[in-house]
Amino acid sequence: MHTTYNKYPEVAVRGYDDHACQGWEHIRTALSARASTAAKTVLVIDCYPGVRLEELEQHLLPALGAALTLNVESARRDEQAIHTLLARNLTDDRVFGVLSCHHLEEFFDPNKLEQLRQQVIAEAEGVVVIYGPGAALVHPGDLLVYADMPRWEIQQRMRHSGLGNWGADNQDEDILRRYKRAFFIEWRVFDRHKVPLLKRADFLLDTTVKESPALVSGEALRAGLQQTTAQPFRVVPFFDPGVWGGQWMKQRFDLDPTAANYAWCFDCVPEENSLLLRFGDVRIEIPSQDLVLLHPRALLGEKVHARFGAEFPIRFDFLDTIGGQNLSFQVHPVTEYIQQQFGMHYTQDESYYILEAEPEAVVYLGTKTGIEPQEMFADLQAAGRGEKAFDDRRFVNQIPARKHDHFLIPAGTVHCSGSGTMVLEISATPYIFTFKLWDWGRLGLDGLPRPVHLQHGEQVIDWQRDTQWVNDNLVNRIEPVAEGEGWREERTGMHEREFIETRRHWFSAPVTHHTHGGVNVLNLVEGAEAVVDSPSGAFAPFSVRYAETFIIPAAVGEYRISPAGRGIGQQLATIKAWVRG
Numbered sequence: 001m002h003t004t005y006n007k008y009p010e011v012a013v014r015g016y017d018d019h020a021c022q023g024w025e026h027i028r029t030a031l032s033a034r035a036s037t038a039a040k041t042v043l044v045i046d047c048y049p050g051v052r053l054e055e056l057e058q059h060l061l062p063a064l065g066a067a068l069t070l071n072v073e074s075a076r077r078d079e080q081a082i083h084t085l086l087a088r089n090l091t092d093d094r095v096f097g098v099l100s101c102h103h104l105e106e107f108f109d110p111n112k113l114e115q116l117r118q119q120v121i122a123e124a125e126g127v128v129v130i131y132g133p134g135a136a137l138v139h140p141g142d143l144l145v146y147a148d149m150p151r152w153e154i155q156q157r158m159r160h161s162g163l164g165n166w167g168a169d170n171q172d173e174d175i176l177r178r179y180k181r182a183f184f185i186e187w188r189v190f191d192r193h194k195v196p197l198l199k200r201a202d203f204l205l206d207t208t209v210k211e212s213p214a215l216v217s218g219e220a221l222r223a224g225l226q227q228t229t230a231q232p233f234r235v236v237p238f239f240d241p242g243v244w245g246g247q248w249m250k251q252r253f254d255l256d257p258t259a260a261n262y263a264w265c266f267d268c269v270p271e272e273n274s275l276l277l278r279f280g281d282v283r284i285e286i287p288s289q290d291l292v293l294l295h296p297r298a299l300l301g302e303k304v305h306a307r308f309g310a311e312f313p314i315r316f317d318f319l320d321t322i323g324g325q326n327l328s329f330q331v332h333p334v335t336e337y338i339q340q341q342f343g344m345h346y347t348q349d350e351s352y353y354i355l356e357a358e359p360e361a362v363v364y365l366g367t368k369t370g371i372e373p374q375e376m377f378a379d380l381q382a383a384g385r386g387e388k389a390f391d392d393r394r395f396v397n398q399i400p401a402r403k404h405d406h407f408l409i410p411a412g413t414v415h416c417s418g419s420g421t422m423v424l425e426i427s428a429t430p431y432i433f434t435f436k437l438w439d440w441g442r443l444g445l446d447g448l449p450r451p452v453h454l455q456h457g458e459q460v461i462d463w464q465r466d467t468q469w470v471n472d473n474l475v476n477r478i479e480p481v482a483e484g485e486g487w488r489e490e491r492t493g494m495h496e497r498e499f500i501e502t503r504r505h506w507f508s509a510p511v512t513h514h515t516h517g518g519v520n521v522l523n524l525v526e527g528a529e530a531v532v533d534s535p536s537g538a539f540a541p542f543s544v545r546y547a548e549t550f551i552i553p554a555a556v557g558e559y560r561i562s563p564a565g566r567g568i569g570q571q572l573a574t575i576k577a578w579v580r581g
Helices: 024-035 053-059 079-090 110-122 151-160 175-200 218-228 248-252 289-294 296-300 302-308 335-342 373-384 454-460 467-473
Strands: 020-022 040-047 068-071 126-132 143-148 203-206 214-217 238-240 264-268 274-279 282-287 314-320 329-331 350-357 362-367 396-400 406-409 415-417 421-428 435-438 479-484 487-493 500-507 511-514 520-526 529-533 542-545 549-552 558-563 572-579
Touching: 020 024, 020 282, 024 040, 024 143, 024 203, 024 214, 040 053, 040 175, 053 126, 068 110, 079 175, 110 126, 143 175, 151 175, 175 218, 175 289, 203 218, 203 282, 214 218, 214 282, 218 274, 218 282, 218 289, 248 314, 264 549, 282 289, 289 296, 296 302, 302 572, 314 520, 314 572, 329 454, 335 454, 350 500, 350 520, 362 406, 362 467, 373 435, 373 454, 396 467, 406 487, 421 500, 421 572, 435 454, 500 511, 500 558, 520 542
Parallel strands: 040 126, 040 143, 068 126, 143 203
Antiparallel strands: 020 214, 203 214, 238 264, 264 314, 274 282, 314 421, 329 415, 329 435, 350 406, 350 421, 362 396, 362 415, 479 487, 487 500, 500 572, 511 558, 520 549, 520 572, 529 542, 529 558
16 A cells, blocks of 8 residues: 655644744844843853754854853752762663652752852853753843754764763763753653743754754743644654564665664653744744643643643654564553552553564463463563573463454553564653563664563562463453444453543444544554544644544544545544543
8 A cells, every 4th residue: 555644744824924933043043133232131042962062163153243141051969969969760670770850959959059140140141051952041031932852862872973861971871871960850740840940041042953043932832832732633654673673664665775674652641742833934843742732732732631640641653663573572560550659640551553464463461371371471570581492382472463463462461562563552651661581582672682571570470360361351341332324343452450541433424433532543554544623723734644643632623534535435543532521
């Protein structure tokens, strides 16, 4: 099937075409014009970690004609002091830390911060520039610019540009440890810091694409985010290779044909994905998490926000093993374990929806009836020591996987997708908490053994999820719900221990949906093209194509999905997920 999958979806913001500009020259002009309106102007350029300060120092700051320029990082505590502060959260593990409750001011020497404040006060006139991560701790800013950075771009810079963690000279450290420090500490701390700044910032600076910076007014940014909560939208997917990766996405989504494989894609993970906002001719890239942080109630709905706070709890991603290998054999922690060990308040319940499967494809799910847990774990330990291969056929169920099957995977269930499957994974969002039990003897792309966490896995495996239980509870629990002219609705899951509900709609005619006050996440799992519109005309029609994931904010209410374009005359299907009430 030919696909027109959109890899760069945008939200076109109405009414603010002249509020954004592109390129350093135009950015310098815009900021200089605003800064010269008073005898003394304190210009604060606060930054998310990962923003290259040298770009500001080379292309922006010299042209501002500042009487005084201060880098707030001169007041940051030294590396050893920060390491001591964070030791409990960092842990010695390569992958897992403990979620941080730190606040940014803890990372700075209060005396040095005060010295910077006094320097600002002492400067009588002209432009005073304070820049860097945490700059607003020195002064709130007569003119405030926030330079944001999507997490996926930060990870790319860690991999390919030698980016270390903020406050650490660790550019050469294992990438998993650098990512761990960012995930458990930096991003948590800086998200807390930036929320009040984004609510009042005069400008947002986007330096995601090298040599192509863009600036948008804070007013336009906030209007764009507000608009996004009232219409369907997509976040920007990203694709990544892996040791087990396949070829299906490369071919269907028109990805780089020279890449060895693409293992997975985050098609809807607002914590990680970008959101593209278009203002006239200028496209601004921001973390989609900004929308969650600033508008959680309109986006998520009252009940979901009350339960999860400013976190997007539903994740849709792709796992491609067609022409690839088995995923790692794994298990996710049960709720009490993730709370006690890592400070996370909910766990990674999930499911596999099969978009495509080769004839012999299987899903590994649950243990075989009658096995002894001690024997299976002894076998896993021996495999981990390199003495033998894990005897998966003896201990684990291998269930045939076919197109449109749905396998439910509540936390504590051992599982993995076998080779030859294209999986749409529908899950709760804390994706990092995967305990690998066996990785088929492979090395990672970095040439190092992939981390295996038997000590954690042993604590959370539910051994009662054997062959009979799995078949009765986790495989294709499909129930008819409703039908009308040209459509039918089915419940496909998820398990009662999981907070996500899923429904599949088959349709060749328009189907009316309703958010019922909670965010909906959908994917077009069958058919070429559909259109989402508002029966009341509340938002512009929104096109979706095969395999695209899209978000319907809670505030939308009623919406309709109809065949469109090449989808007219076809049997289409969507899978929809929401948080149970």
